[in-house]
Amino acid sequence: MSARFGVWLMGLLGRLPLRWLRALGWLLGQLLFVAAVPRRRIALRNLELCFPQLTAAQRKALARRNFVVFCQTWLDRGWLWSAPESVVRARVKLEGALHELEGDTPTIVFAPHFYSMDAGGLTLPLNTTRAFTSIFSTHPNPDIDDWFMGGRQRFGDVRMLNRADGVKPIISSLRQGGLLYLLPDMDFGRNDSVFVPFFGVPAATIPSLSRFARLGRAKVIGMYTRLTPEGYVAQITPAWKDFPTADAVADTARMNRELEYWINTMPEQYYWVHKRFKTRPEGEESVYR
Numbered sequence: 001m002s003a004r005f006g007v008w009l010m011g012l013l014g015r016l017p018l019r020w021l022r023a024l025g026w027l028l029g030q031l032l033f034v035a036a037v038p039r040r041r042i043a044l045r046n047l048e049l050c051f052p053q054l055t056a057a058q059r060k061a062l063a064r065r066n067f068v069v070f071c072q073t074w075l076d077r078g079w080l081w082s083a084p085e086s087v088v089r090a091r092v093k094l095e096g097a098l099h100e101l102e103g104d105t106p107t108i109v110f111a112p113h114f115y116s117m118d119a120g121g122l123t124l125p126l127n128t129t130r131a132f133t134s135i136f137s138t139h140p141n142p143d144i145d146d147w148f149m150g151g152r153q154r155f156g157d158v159r160m161l162n163r164a165d166g167v168k169p170i171i172s173s174l175r176q177g178g179l180l181y182l183l184p185d186m187d188f189g190r191n192d193s194v195f196v197p198f199f200g201v202p203a204a205t206i207p208s209l210s211r212f213a214r215l216g217r218a219k220v221i222g223m224y225t226r227l228t229p230e231g232y233v234a235q236i237t238p239a240w241k242d243f244p245t246a247d248a249v250a251d252t253a254r255m256n257r258e259l260e261y262w263i264n265t266m267p268e269q270y271y272w273v274h275k276r277f278k279t280r281p282e283g284e285e286s287v288y289r
Contacts (some may be wrong), residue, residue, distance in 0.1 A: 003143035007147045014077075022072050043063045050266070066270075082121075093232070094124070097239075105218075107180070108174070111247060114266070116234075121223075133159045149183040170212060171216050180212065190279050192207075212250075
């Protein structure tokens with residue numbers, strides 16, 4: 001019942017003027033930064049590892065803004081997933097190398113975990129008629145999972161796959177000329193991961209971007225979505241040159257370098273509350289102690 005009420009409340013909040021909703025998100029972010037002690041510590045530790053050149057005060061201020069963006073983008077799902085299409089189109093803009101979405105060349109969209117990722121994922125099927133596949137983990141609460149899946153599939157020809165569905169449907173969709181919206185930049189554990197630098201720190205990273213591009217004979221483009229006062233702007237990059245190669249580890253290291261560049265343009269909007277360095281190379285102690 002509480003989950004259903006929460007979904008109903010999000011839809012109700014989504015009817016508020018955007019500036020009111022963003023103000024509420026700012027307030028909730030300030031409160032969450034104080035109350036969510038474990039997540040605050042994770043964010044601060046990640047920032048310490050990735051931005052050692054910043055002072056402790058600068059990292060704390062950055063983490064506080066990070067919590068605000070988290071809350072603002074979370075509340076925005078109320079209108080992203082229920083407002084009329086005209087509202088979504090007016091608030092979510094797609095820019096950059098849009099020609100990369102044309103035709104039927106198998107295409108992987110590298111869309112890392114910026115808090116605005118759901119806005120970016122929603123604008124793609126609004127701007128192309130191509131079949132669109134994405135991979136997400138199932139939420140343990142069925143009501144929330146239904147809300148997530150319904151929101152993410154509300155426009156266009158979108159197919160949501162569970163990680164347990166395996167590789168075959170992903171590669172099949174790519175080879176038929178589809179788009180794959182891929183978010184491979186989290187720590188998914190030691191299995192199938194390789195250790196490559198992320199801001200100079202070895203990070204367990206799944207090499208799926210390289211492997212899917214090779215198996216699906218696909219090009220890779222980046223899409224990085226930014227929260228703005230007016231809504232969101234999703235930026236499409238030109239297709240990556242000389243990718244993939246025969247070296248999946250080198251390709252995965254390149255992926256992290258591409259991600260680092262974009263994080264540096266909006267560091268407060270990346271998913272720092274995740275234990276990105278939880279899995280360590282053999283013999284190394286946890287960095288979160």
